[in-house]
Ligand code: DUC
């Protein structure tokens with residue numbers, strides 16, 4: 001039987017190796033990888049190009065209300081299109097529970113919202129109200145449907161769970177092979193700093209960074225890991241922004257914690273000086289955790305190169321710099337009332353490729369691991385994130401030499417700014433496929449809204465054996481070492 005598509009003469013890059021070769025695709029799957037393949041209803045010439053797994057964007061906020069009720073500018077149509085233009089084949093945004101809402105209702109709500117997606121999608125749940133019914137009934141049901149990851153918060157009064165709540169939820173996750181993702185900042189430290197600054201009238205955007213000190217992240221990362229070790233449960237630290245936090249992650253991985261972590265382009269590209277731009281420009285750079293100093297930025301690059309992080313995710317949190325987003329609470333709103341987050345779903349991979357691979361800081365294979373393969377492993381995407389027979393044909397073909405300057409128009413999102421405006425980049429994803437369908441080619445969208453599909457994920461794989469979960473938790477044998 002003929003192939004539907006053969007991608008030929010490209011350099012195939014995986015997380016382990018790169019080599020010249022051809023890829024044969026049939027019925028949306030990769031069915032052959034070989035030095036040379038004949039045939040193909042369509043043959044795509046990838047000479048001089050790099051052929052790699054399409055990115056998996058595992059941290060994005062799309063069609064999601066913030067805890068203060070501000071809706072993201074991107075819905076699943078613009079968000080998925082923007083992701084595709086940025087070299088992604090798959091997105092795993094958040095589906096957020098409001099206090100009092102059932103998890104089943106959250107899933108029903110986001111199922112409707114996600115219907116227009118051009119890319120395959122799954123969700124991480126955000127749990128803010130872990131009632132008995134949520135812990136014993138609703139979450140296990142969600143895990144069984146393949147939502148095997150969820151995020152909790154150690155900060156924000158409306159979301160913060162407390163240490164006991166964290167232990168309860170880690171235990172439920174462990175029992176069902178799910179992974180807990182955590183936003184780690186010490187809530188009381190941040191609130192105390194907010195009062196100190198407000199008492200002195202210091203509310204310009206630049207004080208946002210001062211209000212959320214590095215110490216607050218480091219303390220909370222350390223505490224979250226100790227809680228996870230006590231519960232002997234896997235933990236994923238999202239958006240690590242500090243060198244101290246990265247050092248703790250590194251040390252605790254070495255000690256055997258079941259630990260995963262990501263950082264984001266903004267922490268590798270920008271600094272808190274961007275918050276001090278004239279007027280209210282700095283509001284565009286308000287995100288949590290906040291941007292740090294140039295020394296921290298360099299340290300995070302070293303951690304990335306050393307392997308401290310599994311992934312680099314965008315934390316795409318698109319709030320426009322107008323009264324629908326950043327300035328919903330006024331054009332001169334004090335920093336605690338500015339919408340929190342910045343866009344980057346289209347920028348993540350082109351920026352990381354350029355600064356990381358072309359810039360000589362990480363290898364091409366490491367780039368593939370950070371952009372797709374590791375997220376697939378961590379989050380149980382068993383048919384995605386790799387180029388091998390049997391996998392979904394989720395593929396991006398990159399021109400590694402094309403040069404451009406990053407602009408808002410290139411992002412194809414619903415935003416009115418990009419924090420990466422004007423950055424010079426080398427390397428462009430020219431063709432992006434999802435399950436064998438071309439989504440983006442030659443700078444144009446080729447896919448129909450609504451073609452993306454939900455996919456369920458396997459339990460978290462801690463032992464290289466997908467689907468094998470941990471033995472039952474036994475408090476009589478628990479020494480809190482995380483080493484079993
Ligand atoms: N956490 C995120 O992950 N994104 C936006 C804001 C936040 O607190």
Ligand code: ZN
Pocket residue numbers: 183238239288289
């Ligand atoms: Zn967060």
Ligand code: ZN
Pocket residue numbers: 059060061315316317
């Ligand atoms: Zn986020």
Ligand code: ZN
Pocket residue numbers: 409410443444
């Ligand atoms: Zn365009």
